[in-house]
Amino acid sequence: MKKWLNYLPTIFIITIVFSLFMYSTQGSVNHMNYTQFQQAAQDATFKNATIDIQDTVLKVEGTYTKDGKPTSFNVIIPNTEENLEWVSDQVREDGGTVTITDPDSGALWATILGQLLPLGLIAVFFYFMFAHMGGGGNNKAFEFAKSKARVETNVKTRFKDVAGCDEEKEEVKEIIDYLRSPQKFTDMGAHIPKGILMVGPPGTGKTLLAKAVAGEANVPFFSISGSDFVEMFVGTGASRVRDMFKTAAKNAPCIVFIDEIDAVGRQRGAGMGGGNDEREQTLNQLLVEMDGMTDNNGIVIVAATNRPDVLDPALMRSGRFDRRVTVNLPDVKGRKEILQVHARNKHLAPSISLEGLARRTPGFSGADLANVLNEGAILAVRNKEKVITQDDLDEAIDRVMMGPAKKSKKYTDKDKWLVSYHEAGHAVIGLKLDDADIVQKVTIIPRGDAGGYNLMMPKEEKYFNRKSELIAQITGLLGGRTAEELVFGEISAGAVNDIEKLTSIAKNMVRVYGMSSLGPIQYADPQGNVFLGRDYTKGSDYSAGVATEIDREVRSIIDDCHTMARKILTENRNLLDLIAHSLYEHETLTNEEITNLMNYGQLTDPNAPALPEPKKDEPQKTQLDLSKDEPDGQNKSSDSSEKPSLPDVPAPEMDRKSLDDAMNELSRRD
Structure with a gap:
């Protein structure tokens, strides 16, 4: 049926052309009345004539010759015996032939069908055109109330x-x-x-x-x-x-x-x-x-x-x-099983551990994990690799969490130092506070709306948080802003997302969890929703005086966390400077590199086995070397190979001597 519908426009066009041809043919026929026919019979010579006898009239069609030119004619005259004999005799006298048709022979039906066939085809064409408008008839009135399952x-x-x-x-x-x-x-x-x-x-x-x-x-x-x-x-x-x-x-x-x-x-x-x-x-x-x-x-x-x-x-x-x-979010065991399901058709590098990937993705749903592997495969194809590498999956996690990296966005030198210290502040709090999350990755490369971010993971899976852990979260969120105050003496608008999160945590501690001096009383309905009509006209369940106490408790929690963050960063100022300088130079630090900075004062572990010598045409990765202080402000190795310079930080007490003392002190602690 669909195949014939495809030919319907062609049939329609052919019918229109045929009708126009028939009309043009009929236009060359001389339509005469009875008087004109009598005059033509006197001057013209009839060749042939066909007489169709109907109830009251005679329909005469044929050809005649006048002045040597043949012409077709038709005429309708009254149905009488005299007219029938006259027409017949007139044609026979001119040597023509006369044909009288039977009124019951069915020619009437053939004429009617010939006239109705083009109209019928046109009607069918428009019927199918309107029937199939709207996506195959899904919007038909008689199917509107049908289930869409x-x-x-x-x-x-x-x-x-x-x-x-x-x-x-x-x-x-x-x-x-x-x-x-x-x-x-x-x-x-x-x-x-x-x-x-x-x-x-x-x-x-x-x-x-x-x-x-x-x-x-x-x-x-x-x-x-x-x-x-x-x-x-x-x-x-x-x-x-x-x-x-x-x-x-x-x-x-x-x-x-x-x-x-x-x-x-x-x-x-x-x-x-x-x-x-x-x-x-x-x-x-x-x-x-x-x-x-x-x-x-x-x-x-x-x-x-x-x-x-x-x-x-x-x-x-x-x-x-x-x-x-x-159906809750999966734990680390569930995430590993989900990754195994979605990794069936993925070409992963042999060194990739799905268990390690599962530990790095707490809070990810099954759809997020599938997206991580898919993004990793896309990045491998983009980089023209044969297998999906660990770098591809690391970038895929960042893309799922924060969006693609905006590497084309360039910081000014002052802004880059600001972001470096901001992210280093978060990292130091995570390293030095017991209940804080473990720092997995720090970067100052912009992603999404963030100028940089810290990837911090909990030490173990938790189903609920203790008060000390919530305090540690607020302190960690204040680490970036506090580092800006400590180093630059001013603050920026880069901590707006941190402030939003820590304010929400502090309010929930007071109003929902009962973790304040106000006691185990809930001052907020966590299920309230204005669009459900639950608390649109309902006032608060507490007085204005209690509201003042709630605000005081929220401010007290945040102020205490701010004081703790400032104390930690002040006591570990050397580590803060070291991580900030490393971020400024390398832009991204992993958990292993941050740990090495804290333990050894450098990005690599000096006790680790030596890596094989790279090929001559292979570029070596530049390490941060603060052991020598050259007069021109650049570090040079014994073979005089140049390394990138570290710009001076626009902050007081930031010189090479303090950094050397920091590394020596960290080494003595180890």
Whole structure:
């Protein structure tokens, strides 16, 4: 059928050309009336004539010759015996032939069909043109209320493709057993949950887990988004819900997956100005359909959301979504398993450790980890490498966290020193404060909106933070701003993101966690949301005097952390200067290099085995050498090879002697 539709425009054009040709042919015929025909009969010689006898008239067509020129003619005259005999005699006298047609021979139908055929083809052409406008007919009125659920009958996803959520798999294994053999549940008098609600942050694999359940059970998988139900036309969403459950019942056993159910399942009657009537009608129909589902009918509703706090209580009660499965961010073991799944088709270098990569990515979801490996593969192709190297994955982690590096953005010399000391301040706090996170990487290369950043990882996976750890986080965030105050005597706007984070932590300590002198009292509702109508007209739960005390406690926590940060940086000023100089020269320092700076005063470990000599044409990596102070301000090695100079820091007490003393003191401590 589609092949013929492709030829329809060609057929239409041919029909138009044929009609125009027939019209032009008919235009050369001499149409005469009865009087003109009588006059022409006196002067012309008839060659032939065809007489079509109708009820009241005679239709005469033929040719005649006048002045040696042949001409076609047609004329309609009254149907009488005298006219019929006259026309016949006139033609025969001129030597022409006369043909009389039978009125019942069917020529009338041929004439009618000849006239209607072009009109019919034109009508068919425009019908298909309008029918296929709007993307193949998806916007037809009679299909508007149909469900938009997409059906997969042969799902290839299995549990082996889902990693990092072993406990969640155990929660849904009964669903697989039920869909495979529901009789054993019926015999025991048990009924499977009608609905399963999967809750968790974005990218943790909720959709993938639901698809894996359908794949393991080998049943059809209906997937639809919550926003597909809601339309601007009244009753459309409810109609689509009815159609979806009707279609699912015909394909039972099956799984119906509703992604982002909060789009249709929000609380009814909430929000400023009332609720959305169409959305609430859709939700009511969904509740009714789930109540109407009989036990063990072979349909399992699986929904996913990252906002369970906004769902309607009627949707969450037993008998509808009976079971809630929380899909959390993976731990280090789960991240390693996820990396192994996504690394199946990746060409990784033999030296790459997925376990080490998993330890470097705390807080990453499964989607983030897949993106890291994909970005690493893209960088390897861009660099024309045969395998994905560790440098590619390091850059991929930075790109996922902060965005691509802006290497074309150039600092002024003063700004570069400022950023170097800012990031060095964060690093020193992380090294010297016990409860602070471990510094993994420091760079002053701009990424995203940040002029530089510290990659700091916790020493171990935590499910909750102690007060001392929150204090250490605030102190670490104040390290950059405090370093600017200590070295330059002024502050910049580069710490705006740090201030935002530490303020949020301090407020939560006082208002939510009860970690202040105000005691274990919560002065904030963490679930309050103006768009749900929960606290739009509701005032605060505490007086103005308590609000003043809260502000005082928040300020006290931040001031104490600021004092601690200044003390640590003052006591370790030499290490701060050393890391800042190294950052200024090399722009990026790893955890190993920072540790070497703290322990040995240089980027490399002097006790490490010597590396093989590089080839003559291979450039050597320049190391920071502060052992000699040349008169011209440049360091030169014994073979007189030039090394890049270190500009003087525009800060007091910053000279080569202080740096030499710093290295000597650090060596004595070791």
